[in-house]
Amino acid sequence: MSASLIYDLAPIGSIVAWSDGSPRPPERHKKKLSAWQTRNSQGRLIRKEGKRGVGATSLTPCFTLHEGELGANGIIAIRIHRTFSLDSGLAFKVVERPALGSVRIFDRPGVNAELVHLAAHRQAAVEWLTRHGYPHAVLSEVTADEVAADHIEGRTAA
Template structure:
């Protein structure tokens, strides 16, 4: 990842749309795979995911919660559906660096649900028909759709 396209966690919150594919890194080189423990540690801080939620900082009388965002890193499981869904949430204070692999394509449809005061991306459909089919197969009472606009 070059310095010119590095984003901080705050940049992700401010500028990156839900549905974007992101890569993250701690800047360390990948160790050889034969060093399984070192490689597993490296993979925890280096990977990719789809941006599914962003939340601003919150200040309560007894604590302060930094802003955060969540990446969907994958589904793991059997033939009948995912058994494990891997989401990772990063605070604005993380030392990791991020870059955009791809933004959601113009014309695609975000299927969202309210998560507190902010939306959470449930699915990114390629078009309105696919979004309707996904919603019919996956019942969410408060889900809504938003079409991704053409780039400016």
């Protein structure tokens, strides 16, 4: 599916895979494999941003995926995020949607909020918040209405 359909149909918290359609190179080709993995991977959908302007420049809508983290001994040093514009030529696929009843934790209220954690239920979300410092966090439960909204005009985000 296109980046545009991911933006329109996939709920925040979904696992989304992207691909350029090329075959995976053999493990022995380290540089080719590394380049291929940049264009073929997956991550959790953490943000959708609408059309916005910066000065005289207009930026197209986009979405951001959390691909992974680098660190050691339980300390995260770097978070890897990938942002895709709606005109991306890559192919996308929703691998997994957030479960009904799970709770998304956003770093702040508003349209530019970013998903920082997806908890299995509200109690787990509250416990997670006590261990992590997000003073303006917003909790949002995945509802049956939202899951039903994945089916629009006969299309699904899978």
